[in-house]
Amino acid sequence: MEIDDLRSFLVIARYANLRNAAAELYQSPSALSKAIKRLETALNTPLFDRIGKSLRLNSQGEHLRERAEQLVALADQTQAEFRGERQHLHCRIVGPAILQWRYGATFSELLQKHYPGSGIAFVSQFEDAALGALSKGAADFALVTQAAINTSLPLGLEAVAIGNLTMHLAAGTRHPLVKTMSDAKPTMRKFKSNTAQILNYDFACPDRSLFCGIDRGTRSDGWRDDQLPRKIRFWLDDLQLLMSLVRSGQALAYLPDFALNDPSLVRLHVTDCDYECVEQCWLVWRPSVASGWQNKLVSLFTLD
Template sequence: MELDQLRYFLRVAEFSNFTRAAESLMISQSALSRSIQRLEEELGQPVFERQARALKLTDAGTLLRQRAQQVLALADDMLAEITDDGQSGRIRVGAIPTIAPYLLPDVLRGFSTEFPQARLLVQEQTTDVLLKGCTDGEIDIAIVALPIVSKYLKTEALLEEELWLILPPGHPLNARKNIRVSDVESCPFVLLNEAHCLSDNIVAFCRHRAIQPVAVERTSQLATVQELVSLAHGVSFIPDMAKVRDDSSRRVYRRIAGVKPMRTIAMVWNPYRFQSKLLETFKQHLRGLTAPGK
């Protein structure tokens, strides 16, 4: 049994389809099929149940997927440890969509300038997907917003960030010198969908003050939230790192008086995986972050 066979098997299991798996691996479908066939012959039983529209893992395939992930993770760690020179190598960085486009470009640019031999691979995903990637060894480090629920991952807070109230230019609240969170209780909200933790931050802040925000629209992009507010669909809260990069005159940002809505940005990694010198340096690079706009 070869490592490439296990990698091919995992990719087919991921896509449940030989054609898409072969395309992602950049090999022919026939070569991929032969590899899986040899694997099944060696195991003495099938790992996939061929159905009309998709492939389904057999019991043997489910067990093989678990073990294959462990074997390949150990192989990757071994290679990284042997070749660990602190200057070259690969770091797989994950970040949630409300952080990635605002924080990562400067971070990656600065790190790549200092370590030109390093390869930084970025994955932008929701918190749950990133945490699973860290747990499974598919991501080396993730940048997320707290709180998170994870049993085996290490979490370290990086910075606190204020959330700004965003209003359309003609909104009546713009005339007020001070706006308190109770003032927006009757306002319709435009929020990200439930998969995004920023919405959880906003709802938790409001509920803690006995206010239940009513979401009239939900979207998957922070930029869409900003545009919908500009069109007077509702109000919302926007992270400081997105606010300072927004030069549009079609929306107004206001601080909440009193206790301000905040979020904590943190880095997360799997302490049970090998931590290369380059990864440790990248962590230190992240520790040097300061909140945008401060």
């Protein structure tokens, strides 16, 4: 029984499809099929039920998946201890797109600095799904917010705080409101306004939370609609489209603080309703089966 075959087995189990698994592993479906046959021969038991073009783990396969995760993690840790920076990794990070955008580049830079030539796969999933994928071994790390930690951190997972993300009310430099303030002197690209002015204009708003999907519902971007109902003209579920509508001057919207580095955007400080949505962000992993490189990246990430 080879470690590489166990690695292939884990990817196939995650996708339940040879072709999709082959695309991630840069192998042919036939090569992966042979790997599964070698495992089944070595263990003298079938591991999958074949249903059309899909593969579903049977009870023996589920049992092997838990063992395979432990064996692969141990192999990775041993390799890391002896090979150090020469080790080439394939890191999988899951989490909401907004958190991938905020922390993905930092994670990638650390990985390339300490493990040159390694690959990284970013998969956008809402928080509950991300934690589920991590718990099942389908990811190495998950990015989530405090709300997910409070309500649904599965047994065996641990989290470290990595910073805060604040949603600010933003407008494009081409927006009519900003043009009326052209004589004002903004402080650090921040214009002062008030609710009477703000409520004259259209908003763009995600139709579900950018972090957890439907759990927090609509209108959970940062504005107090319960107190000051606004005109929401655009409903959407894509962060880049939200940015585009704001840049073009068509709508106001709440955007993450780091997005306001864009020179075509300005922050609006509403003096009589200065409410902001602040999210504490966490990096989650499974210490019990973590490889040495994972533990190292966690320590480096929290120090960065």
